[in-house]
Amino acid sequence: METWNPHSGATILTTAALQCVQASVPLTAKAGTMDQPVDDFAHYVRARTPALIRTAYLLTGDQHRAEDLVQEALIRTYRAWRRVRDGYPDAYTRKVIYHLNISRRRLRSSSEVVTSEPPEPTARGRPDEFETAATRIALQAALGQLAPRQRAVIVLRYFEDVTEAEAAEVLGVSVGTIKSQTARALARLRAIAPHLLDAEGINR
Amino acid sequence: MSEKLRAGLASLAEQAKPVDLHARVVRLGRRRTLYRRVTAALAVLALGTGGVVAVAALRPDRTPPDILPLPTVSAEPSPVPSPTPSPTPTSHPLLDLDNLTLTLPAFPGLATRCPGRRATFVDGVAQRPNDSQVDRGIIDRLTVWGDVDGVPGDEVVLAITCSLDGVVPFLPLVVRVAPDGTPTAIGWAGLGPDGRALIVDQFEPPTVTGGVLQVPVLSYVDAPAEQPYDKQRRGYAVRDGRVAQVNGPTEFSFGANDLTTFDPRNATLYVNVTTNTAPQLPGGNRTGYTGYVKLVAGVGTAWFGRQVDNQDQPGALTTVTVQQVVPIVVNGQAGQAALLKVEPAGGPALQLVLAFNTPNWVHLGNRVLLAGAGQTVRAIAADGPDRIRLDLTIDGSDATWYATSTEGGTTWTAGPA
Numbered sequence: 190m191e192t193w194n195p196h197s198g199a200t201i202l203t204t205a206a207l208q209c210v211q212a213s214v215p216l217t218a219k220a221g222t223m224d225q226p227v228d229d230f231a232h233y234v235r236a237r238t239p240a241l242i243r244t245a246y247l248l249t250g251d252q253h254r255a256e257d258l259v260q261e262a263l264i265r266t267y268r269a270w271r272r273v274r275d276g277y278p279d280a281y282t283r284k285v286i287y288h289l290n291i292s293r294r295r296l297r298s299s300s301e302v303v304t305s306e307p308p309e310p311t312a313r314g315r316p317d318e319f320e321t322a323a324t325r326i327a328l329q330a331a332l333g334q335l336a337p338r339q340r341a342v343i344v345l346r347y348f349e350d351v352t353e354a355e356a357a358e359v360l361g362v363s364v365g366t367i368k369s370q371t372a373r374a375l376a377r378l379r380a381i382a383p384h385l386l387d388a389e390g391i392n393r
Numbered sequence: 394m395s396e397k398l399r400a401g402l403a404s405l406a407e408q409a410k411p412v413d414l415h416a417r418v419v420r421l422g423r424r425r426t427l428y429r430r431v432t433a434a435l436a437v438l439a440l441g442t443g444g445v446v447a448v449a450a451l452r453p454d455r456t457p458p459d460i461l462p463l464p465t466v467s468a469e470p471s472p473v474p475s476p477t478p479s480p481t482p483t484s485h486p487l488l489d490l491d492n493l494t495l496t497l498p499a500f501p502g503l504a505t506r507c508p509g510r511r512a513t514f515v516d517g518v519a520q521r522p523n524d525s526q527v528d529r530g531i532i533d534r535l536t537v538w539g540d541v542d543g544v545p546g547d548e549v550v551l552a553i554t555c556s557l558d559g560v561v562p563f564l565p566l567v568v569r570v571a572p573d574g575t576p577t578a579i580g581w582a583g584l585g586p587d588g589r590a591l592i593v594d595q596f597e598p599p600t601v602t603g604g605v606l607q608v609p610v611l612s613y614v615d616a617p618a619e620q621p622y623d624k625q626r627r628g629y630a631v632r633d634g635r636v637a638q639v640n641g642p643t644e645f646s647f648g649a650n651d652l653t654t655f656d657p658r659n660a661t662l663y664v665n666v667t668t669n670t671a672p673q674l675p676g677g678n679r680t681g682y683t684g685y686v687k688l689v690a691g692v693g694t695a696w697f698g699r700q701v702d703n704q705d706q707p708g709a710l711t712t713v714t715v716q717q718v719v720p721i722v723v724n725g726q727a728g729q730a731a732l733l734k735v736e737p738a739g740g741p742a743l744q745l746v747l748a749f750n751t752p753n754w755v756h757l758g759n760r761v762l763l764a765g766a767g768q769t770v771r772a773i774a775a776d777g778p779d780r781i782r783l784d785l786t787i788d789g790s791d792a793t794w795y796a797t798s799t800e801g802g803t804t805w806t807a808g809p810a
Contacts, residue, residue, distance in 0.1 A: 238414055243407070288518075344402070347399050350399075381751075
């Protein structure tokens with residue numbers, strides 16, 4: 190029904206899938222009619238959820254927390270759908286994700302990455318696979334040491350590649366705040382795990 | 394540009410698994426819409442008939458705070474919670490604690506970001522009127538009812554957040570509720586004698602005992618982020634129409650932020666025994682306990698939050714005991730490793746090995762090992778730089794594992810020799 194495109198990160202709905210979506214009749218629809226806004230929402234959710242989950246995963250460091258965060262944000266988008274669908278629903282959902290994450294969890298401690306288990310099997314594979322796994326673990330731990338707002342800024346600027354102005358818009362702060370939070374987050378990352386950053390100072 | 398960081402984030406993000414949330418979102422979204430319509434209708438009905446309508450049972454998909462067992466805290470300086478839960482808190486049939494309008498006082502020390510204003514909360518969050526940005530929230534699991542003004546009728550204490558760059562502090566707000574359900578804020582609890590906002594423990598709900606609201610606090614909101622905590626409980630009540638501290642300490646005693654002098658046996662620690670991988674805890678892979686505990690002579694008791702599958706559940710009074718402390722050297726820096734025993738009431742006893750080796754963040758232990766059912770850590774010892782030996786008993790058989798730090802000291806991996 191759905192084809193996962195690993196390159197674009199988007200879920201491509203096949204013709205059959207579109208028919209499935211269009212055939213769904215929500216409770217609020219009159220008998221014999223289709224509720225266009227709800228169908229649009231279904232399409233939006235299935236198309237954007239993978240990307241939203243990836244962002245939420247970077248913000249939370251955990252698959253289940255990421256799903257919970259995205260689910261909650263999409264519920265709010267769903268309830269506001271008639272108002273946002275003709276504008277930028279993705280911008281609305283992303284804003285909710287970032288704000289919910291910051292308001293929900295203010296843990297100021299380390300991440301939960303480390304386990305008591307032996308090294309993963311991939312460690313016995315090719316050296317570059319082990320290095321990638323180790324880098325991921327290190328980055329996960331380092332992100333966990335950032336305050337929620339700092340982590341959000343890093344994800345916005347270096348994963349979602351938005352500008353300072355766009356990041357300010359998402360988080361509801363000034364550009365100056367984005368600049369200072371970025372600097373503090375990078376300084377913290379550099380102090381925790383300098384090997385995760387380029388040797389030279391970061392300018393953009 | 395930091396291509397390394399970008400590449401690392403992209404690689405890390407690929408670990409996220411796609412999932413279809415549509416059905417869940419639509420189902421839960423409709424349920425909440427129905428809930429709001431029903432509660433509004435019931436409120437109108439109750440006003441019309443003069444009857445009492447029980448709306449608590451219609452709360453949407455949230456952990457129901459009205460059945461949360463709370464610890465009883467004595468009204469003495471630095472009180473320790475007793476193991477006896479207090480009676481179930483009340484609620485008001487005409488007040489929806491997630492959807493209400495309230496005139497909020499300014500957040501102390503953050504009045505520019507969170508000024509005093511009339512705020513309308515929808516599903517627990519309020520937006521600024523000028524730009525619709527969410528700036529306030531209600532942490533409903535920390536809500537508590539009780540009489541704190543000496544006048545018949547309970548007040549409700551709501552944990553209100555203020556969104557701020559870097560951290561999101563919150564404070565308990567004492568609110569009087571009129572018979573018709575109209576809430577009126579009286580004032581903030583959780584302030585120091587000089588009015589400075591304090592960092593309130595987010596895992597231990599406040600309690601009301603003998604007309605006093607006991608609030609667990611950790612530090613000042615405006616303290617440096619890396620400063621160690623000093624957990625205390627301070628009592629507040631309404632006096633002369635204002636919220637004031639009436640018992641408990643008025644000053645903190647922060648330890649030095651120095652790895653060489655840090656003493657895990659006499660410190661406030663953040664303890665997190667949540668695991669998403671090993672099936673070590675009853676209830677499945679994702680049951681855990683989290684909280685702040687003040688250790689004195691190696692022992693401390695505190696209310697810990699509990700999560701099952703990342704969903705908040707009623708917490709538990711938890712005793713933490715430091716069983717062993719050994720010096721270690723990590724990344725060329727002297728530090729310490731501690732073996733902790735974590736015993737939540739009604740839950741399994743766990744052991745946790747933490748490495749305190751992050752300069753300038755001495756109180757934030759890096760997790761080395763979590764041992765659960767069928768696993769016992771008998772002893773720990775330094776085994777050269779960046780390495781800890783772990784003497785274990787696993788399912789009745791002795792074993793020796795080694796934990797090594799390879800990523801600047803913040804990440805540890807442990808396994809058999």
